Amino acid sequence: METLWYLTLLISGFYTPSSCLHQYHFITNYMTWTDAQSYCREKYTDLATVDDMEDLNRLITSVSSYNWIWIGLNMGDSMKWHWSLADRRFYREGETEFRNWDTATPQNGGCAFMSTAGLWNNASCDDQHHFICYDGKQDTNLTYILIQENKTWIDAQSYCRQNHTDLVSVRNQTENTEIHQKISLRGLPVWIGLFQDSWIWSDQSDSSFRNWWSGWPSTDQAYNCTLVSSDPNQSYYSKWINIPCDNILPFICYVPAVETTTVPLPTPTITIMTTTSPPTPEKPQLKRQVVRVKMTPKDQNLNISDPAVQDAILKEIRNKLKEQGLPADPKVTWKKQPDGKVFHKEEEGSPKKEEEEEKKMKRMMTKREL
Template sequence: METSLYLTLLISGFYTPSSCLHQYHLITNNMNWTDAQSYCRAHYTDLATVDDMEDQNRLITSVSSSNYWFWIGLKKGDSTKWHWSLADRRFYREGETEFRNWDTGTPQNGNCVLMSPAGLWNNASCDDQHHFICYDGKQDTNLTYVLIQENRTWIYAQSYCRQHHTDLVSVRNQTENTEIKKKISLRGLPVWIGLFLDSWRWSDHSDSSFRNWWTGRPSTEQRYNCTLVSDNTYFKWINYPCDYNCSFICYEALQLKRQVVRVKMTQRDQHLNLRDPAVQDAIVQELRNKLKEQGLPADTKVTWKKQPDGEVFHKEEEGSPKKEEEEKKMKKSMMTKREL
């Protein structure tokens, strides 16, 4: 793919709220889950919500020197919902978390999802063992989809992908489904993907799909409806009766800011489909690399902002008033620099 930046980033000049950073607070008083929830809501924001691995690592840092069991805000609810293991909301555009490619007659029984060599999805018991596909979003690798040819349970596959790559693969659209199908079709075996079904809900009513269960959890025993974490389980989670008294972790929501920027681009390859999510992701990666060269912090997130009509890119017509105005500004800026 060949693209070139016609102009460098044009900063819009204002900032808008983006998302919340969770600052965690360890409370060593022993309370049951309901009382812990009330305490956190009175003194902070709520019992701890964990949105992603970055949150998980911050939570570990806040409690790593203490040998306790801690309540967090995850509790079993009354209804089930499909989620992706990769919970970072910035990874998904509107509607992409809802993409499905079920085979005929599915889903039926089973809380974890396999993709067949034909690219169709089936659900199965999470304890079954299959090969699996990891997604790798790291900037230092050219591999996006990594096929692991070992028969493992879904939970093991999730842990492996998070440790060695980014997470079990999410399939956001038909283009990605086709790419992954090509990756596995020659093997002739189904693979785990990151979709799973559960009924667990966060105390603050957020829709985070992040889970980090210990092997064999969550238990299906009745009354084991609340979630504990401890360094005894390497900070993996277990479910336990909610009336158990123990320490807990609250969180305080700190508002993050985002900077809105505009990018004008010249398209060298006129056959390039700028509406293709894969092409848009590739351009974002290229922008991220260029910004890193200019000193952008490595952990800064760069994503597209859709226009009101749902599109990311708009073709600018020659001679448009907006274009002429921007060109005049550029010329004026260049003249000012020469005068200085």
């Protein structure tokens, strides 16, 4: 029997956005990388930072068709291991740091592969191996896809991004074992998504996202700054190369743009009341839940009455509900209070008022179900 869920949310307090996309601004002035950095910091936030493929696509479509344009990635001083899949939401605490190196490794070489023993080694990224892609798309049941073609690490990364999601990240021992089982009978090592570099973003972002053109980055010590191509007629469209920073080229600046938001829903602050109507031949079973959430203000200037902000909150709540195993399309709506508002700032004595409002709502819903 089909069950439909209708959730009415009464949320008091304030909503605070916790993540931003980048809003890009293409500057046609020709400058060195350092002068472009100063210009962006003076008039915007900084030279462009790119967090993932979605960010890169937005950057490319926001500019005209140019062969090469400065972005904010430049050579740093220290080497660090990163995962190719840069989406922070993909990793729980500590998972980006999981390693399963073989004895006496890592040594020389900027890219990691898994041996048939399930242990990791590193080698030159120009070596060629089979590789494992990760596919996080909802329309496939395959998570790890073994590609039995010899490619360099960069070419393997490009293949995975074009056909799946990215080169595989290995977040824990369980995943390491699963991937090991997939390759153990093949008798050949495979590239995984771990790589090492010293490149850093101008705004000091820790984004590990890279999209180098095949054969790049150059190891020339003078080639310290990064370009992206926005010319769709070229084979290197959207790819990155590095050249000396004193070249004079156009560039892309960014400012933060609130596009997506996250609503924290801590369990101790949520009260849920549920009533269930008996099923009938004509009507499916209905469940209504009233959820009241108390939030602590962080941004006093946010207009919580803005319909766009309220819609963004609902979107994130739906995502949270899906993560908790609720139906794929839960019906989530705001419940306006008697004065027509959704949100009220908590005042002294308000807990008692809230309890009275909850009792009133429960009585109303009980009558409605009857």
